[in-house]
Amino acid sequence: MPELVDAGCSELHDRYELIKRLGKGGMADVFLAKRVTDGLLVAIKVLRPEFTRTMGRKMFHREISLLKNLDHPNILPLLESGEQRERLCFISPYADGGSLADRFNEGDLLCTDEAVGLARQLAAALDYAHQHNVVHRDIKPGNVLFMEDRVVLCDFGVARAIIRSGGDRLSSSGLLVGTPHYMSPEQASGASKLDGMSDVYSMACIVYEALMGEPVFDGPSAAAVLRKHRGASPPSLRVVKPGLPEYVENAVHAALEKNPRDRPQSANAFVDLLEGKS
Numbered sequence: 001m002p003e004l005v006d007a008g009c010s011e012l013h014d015r016y017e018l019i020k021r022l023g024k025g026g027m028a029d030v031f032l033a034k035r036v037t038d039g040l041l042v043a044i045k046v047l048r049p050e051f052t053r054t055m056g057r058k059m060f061h062r063e064i065s066l067l068k069n070l071d072h073p074n075i076l077p078l079l080e081s082g083e084q085r086e087r088l089c090f091i092s093p094y095a096d097g098g099s100l101a102d103r104f105n106e107g108d109l110l111c112t113d114e115a116v117g118l119a120r121q122l123a124a125a126l127d128y129a130h131q132h133n134v135v136h137r138d139i140k141p142g143n144v145l146f147m148e149d150r151v152v153l154c155d156f157g158v159a160r161a162i163i164r165s166g167g168d169r170l171s172s173s174g175l176l177v178g179t180p181h182y183m184s185p186e187q188a189s190g191a192s193k194l195d196g197m198s199d200v201y202s203m204a205c206i207v208y209e210a211l212m213g214e215p216v217f218d219g220p221s222a223a224a225v226l227r228k229h230r231g232a233s234p235p236s237l238r239v240v241k242p243g244l245p246e247y248v249e250n251a252v253h254a255a256l257e258k259n260p261r262d263r264p265q266s267a268n269a270f271v272d273l274l275e276g277k278s
Contacts, residue, residue: 016044016091032094041094042079045155046087064090067156070132074125076145076154092154097146100206104141110210112248116274118144119207121151123267126203129156130196130266137187137194139202140179141209180225181205181215185258188226197260200267204255207274211237211244216256230258247276 016033019041023030028045035042060081067078081090100118110118122144129136136143136156145152178187184201187194208216216235217228234256237249251273257263264270 016042041096042091043094043154044089044091046089049087060088067134070129070134070156072125072128073150074121074152075129075156076147076152078156093147095145095147095152095154097148099142099146100144100210101141104209104213107213109213112211112244115207115210116248116271118151118210119203119271119274122153122203122206123271125153125156126196126199126267130199135194135196136199136202138178138182139199139206140182141206142179144206180222180229181217183226183229184260185230186260188229195260196266197263200255200263200270201257201260203267204252204270208234208237208252208256211248211252212240245276248274 015036017036019032019034021029022032022043028047031044031046033042033044034040064078064081070077076092076095079091079093081088122139126136126139134156136153138155139153143154145154180188182202182205184194184198187198205216215225217225217232219225219228234253237252238244238246251264251270254273255263255270264273
């Protein structure tokens with residue numbers, strides 16, 4: 001597995017057969033591979049060196065191992081993590097239906113019922129994780145995957161593991177953990193302690209984009225986008241889509257409130273509002 005050896009995960013070469021490189025994300029390089037023992041297709045994510053250098057390895061493995069206890073049909077499970085030559089890796093089953101980001105890139109818009117159905121599955125995953133004191137911190141279209149007949153969230157808690165294992169070194173490095181277009185105002189302000197309301201905001205950003213075909217906020221730089229999350233009002237959905245039910249717009253705007261206490265207090269409560277339930 002030369003590419004995995006070069007990427008820093010040579011310890012995996014005897015257990016996984018590399019198929020191809022899938023791409024490069026904000027925090028990791030991604031490879032498609034096959035587990036030798038049973039042929040299971042997996043995605044191997046190899047953290048970028050600049051992230052690995054800031055982290056305490058034992059704490060990272062301890063934190064990420066806790067994610068194995070998350071057992072929910074809408075959460076992509078973590079199989080294992082590894083380490084070799086200054087790089088850290090983690091492995092999950094491969095979701096062959098692609099991601100919501102793929103659909104957005106192809107110009108797909110979801111109708112209201114499809115967007116609400118998507119949100120309902122994401123909410124089930126989020127509320128389950130929040131009940132287990134796990135906040136995702138990096139909800140984005142690229143982490144919303146389609147697997148068989150369901151939607152799954154991937155990389156659950158990985159951002160938390162990176163932050164907790166990186167500590168002050170990560171803070172001083174200037175590395176951004178998360179994706180600016182989907183960050184809550186509190187996350188955009190650099191808050192280290194986030195609760196489930198931050199994920200609810202990020203989920204609302206995804207619902208907005210699914211309906212509108214563009215992010216809630218955009219700008220020429222990450223800093224410009226983060227400033228808008230902290231202080232700008234979200235554009236109206238019904239100006240562009242006048243046929244959209246008013247309760248849907250109200251629900252999205254409620255979940256995009258700047259103050260976490262003003263948002264629906266769970267992901268499922270947000271979806272109830274999307275469905276017009278009081």
